[in-house]
Amino acid sequence: MKQKVIRLSPPQLLVVTFLFFIILGMGLLKLPFATTEQISWLDALFTTTSAMTVTGLAVVDTGGAFTLFGEVVVMSLIQIGGLGIMSFAVLIFMMLGKKIGFKERLLLQQALNQTSVGGVIKLVKYLFIFSFIVEGFAVLLLATEWVPEFGWKRGLYVSIFHSISAFNNAGFSLFSDSLMGYVGSPIINLTISFLFILGGIGFTVLVDLWKSKTIRQLSLHTKIMVIGTFLINVIAFMMIFVLEFNNPNTLAQLSLSDKIFASYFQAVTPRTAGFNSLDYGNMERSTLLFTILLMFIGAGSASTGGGIKLTTFVVISLSMIAFLKEKKEIRIFRRTIDQAHIFKALALSMISVLLVFTALFFLEMTEHDASFLSLVFEVVSAFGTVGLSMGITGSLSAIGKWIIIVVMFAGKLGPLTLAFSLSRPDKEKIRYPKEDILTG
Template sequence: MKSLVCKVKKFIKLNPSQLLVLVFVVSITVGTCVLKLPFSTHEGIKWVDALFISTSAMTVTGLATVDPATTFTTFGQFIIAVLIQVGGLGIMSFAVLIYMMVGKKIGLKERLLMQHALNQTSVGGIIKLVKYLFVFSITIELIAMIFLSIRWVPQFGWTKGLFFSFFHSISAFNNAGFALWSDNLMQYVGDPLVNIVISILFIIGGIGFTVLVDVWKKRKFKKLSLHTKLMIIGTLIINIVAMLFIFCMEYSNPETLGHFTLKDKLWASYFQAVSPRTAGFNTIDIGSMDETTLFFIIILMFIGAGSGSTGGGIKLTTALIIALATISFLRGKNDIVVLKRTINTSFLLKALAISMISIVFVILGILLLNLTERNASFIDIMFEVVSAFGTVGLSAGLTVTLSSVGKQLIIFIMILGKLGPLTLMFSLATPSKEKIRYPEEDILTG
């Protein structure tokens, strides 16, 4: 792997962002070819659909143009699980693991790649983070697999039950949203075990590896970093608000919560509140939700999970920094202060850049998909684009009806959402060497 990277970089001068994009695209291509093999599916699959599923798995999105439960064989489903695991934990993370296993030295260039892949602010401690990443991930997935097998082994038998437990523990922890039932997890809407295990998996996976490591090391809330505190507080608040909103809006909707008992309504509201921030699982019919609820979920999907997590979106901390900056401005303060800590202005600029680029790409995606999918409603198109960008995987029913061009467009948006707008822009941009500082001048705003 290392020699291959060196050869590529010898003939093609690539910065870390460009190399990350290249490796990611190559991995998707390999996955596409494997899924197209005759023994990966029951009755064959189109190349564009194989590419779509491979991209969706590698980007841990969960959108599917074909039904994974009925289209793919057990081998094909296993390949999807492998793609999800590689995509969720990161290709470069696996490369670093291989380097360590064979005793190879990990140089600065490899550390820079890891920094970009895991969205870290520095290369310091990056290798330790990768080690923790694997230990946490494998341990949590194995524990979850055991709990899920308690539910599914009695129902499906040992072989199928264990495989289902294996597949869904990987899919949930990596926030992929793939399920091996045609209706996703709708048949388990009131099942406490499935609801709790699956939701805990994608909440832990979506909160970010740096947060998990910080909590593991420090144990006490007061000693945690500001990032960890913001992620924990922000996640709790947004999940509670989302649950109450969905419960109230869908309470009487006969197509979603209306026909459930109060207990099942609470379970369904909880699950759909925590799922949109990149998980992609559903226990009720998303397409039957009220448009107001759909728009609210769109906002949740756009915000996404935590930095350095298996999830996508602009990230919760990005949204929090912009909100805190707005509050500081309205209160007449020059500094962004939260929990007795001042946030550097450079992070605000990065948050604004991420948000602005993301908004531009989402708008372009909506405009283009509106041209290719003439029969689809605007809210369904907006939902599909934001779901792909946030690597969520929820769909209001548009995915299976997409045209060939529409599928290719969503594929690009999923890749963009996984790699991040800034990574893609950095891979295309030419670094500026200009060091001239010009005089300041005020402009009128507002």
């Protein structure tokens, strides 16, 4: 009797592989020599999920609860989760001299969110070379601040950990207050933000910028990402600077230069980075609402960040403008956006809204001591794999932690990837007549 072979689609295999590494990490963190204090299985699972999804939400103090071994486990999961499991698999295949088949290329296409299979292997090579060079250079810069403070051994280790965490948009820090102790440090602020902006803009964009000799040669995706990232960061900086300027718990007590650095850092970090140099629990409600929007939008496609992605937000915004102007096509930079991308953007946004709403609905039933705004902030932060919090993560109930775990997992893999992993392709070829309905 023949055994039935279970064949998994690329989205399904991606989900299973992610789950495997999360469970493996949980087991490693439960080893006696991985922690300085006893942590529950649920807290270990929460930590490894947060690390693999490069979120940064923490139920225990990373620098205090884990030994060097435990911290290295977390750091390794961040690197694997940020650059991609399939990317590391391809790297091992190339090092062993094995041929990479079409199935592996399909998995890479899914993992890196590419539109075609062609060029994915070359993209992976660029990804690793660029990532390790940037992380290494950042370690040297951060070491100039932390080696004099902690000594060579500790200073270099802290620099390596934060470099990996920042480039992969994880937001994990070895300091209990994240980077609040370095609110006015130019080296820390600029280096860390440079890392997570590069990681969040997307590897496809970085390769395109490297290969293109003129602006005209840049792809439409690259143009939208570069200009969109610049505009949204500038707007966010001005908004936070104005909204928090007179807040005695954030900017009011700082010097002008420190206010500028703090406003800049808090403006760019919600794009899935997770580090903070100000206490979000003391920010104005208007600032928190604006930050929630930034976290929901997220970073770029094929990046280490999460959210619905900046390009999705741009496509939806352009669709709205085109509808109001009664245009049949969406045009930008003398190019027309294909209707398939519009449908994908709408589907992704709708699924994301439903995911956030569902998680918030259940958290409202379990977390009675938390305010509604803090729960919205927590859920959107988990979905966008940001890692920012108003300070309620550690006090979540067991059910609340499970809800956030699911949201982080869905946010990293992408709502569409999870939907495709559960759905079956529609093979029906029958077409039906059209009929109008009333909308709006």
